[in-house]
Amino acid sequence: MGDPFFNSQRVRIAELALAARLPTIFHQREYVDAGGLMSYGQGLREFYRRAAAYVDKIFKGASPADLPIEQPTQFQLVVNLKTAKTLGLVIPEAFLVRADEVIE
Numbered sequence: 001m002g003d004p005f006f007n008s009q010r011v012r013i014a015e016l017a018l019a020a021r022l023p024t025i026f027h028q029r030e031y032v033d034a035g036g037l038m039s040y041g042q043g044l045r046e047f048y049r050r051a052a053a054y055v056d057k058i059f060k061g062a063s064p065a066d067l068p069i070e071q072p073t074q075f076q077l078v079v080n081l082k083t084a085k086t087l088g089l090v091i092p093e094a095f096l097v098r099a100d101e102v103i104e
Contacts, residue, residue: 007044010034014083023087029078032103037087038079042072076100 006013007030014035017024026032027041050070058064080103084091096102 010036018083018086021087023084023089029076029101032078032080032083035083036080037083037089038077038099040077041075043076046072046074078103 007028010026010031011034014024014031018035024031024036024038026036026039029039029041029043032039054064054067057067077099078101079091079096079099081091081096082104
């Protein structure tokens with residue numbers, strides 16, 4: 001799982017993994033934008049959007065203890081073909097067709 005420190009260092013993490021020729025799979029698409037190979041999970045934008053909805057409810061008087069715990073409902077599979085090519089990997093077409101986004 002990510003945290004603010006790792007999120008702030010995602011470009012460096014992707015660079016180090018690529019330099020070591022390590023394929024990487026992350027939980028957020030922002031790591032793929034930074035150069036990681038692929039991700040499957042909820043993006044930061046959606047996470048913050050849902051957090052803002054909770055804050056809005058609290059500002060309107062809802063008790064935090066009464067708010068339900070939410071699980072992500074949307075997951076994105078994102079693949080970076082540029083990184084795959086750099087690592088010498090061939091991603092099968094059948095896999096790419098299932099991806100929500102392919103970065104070239």
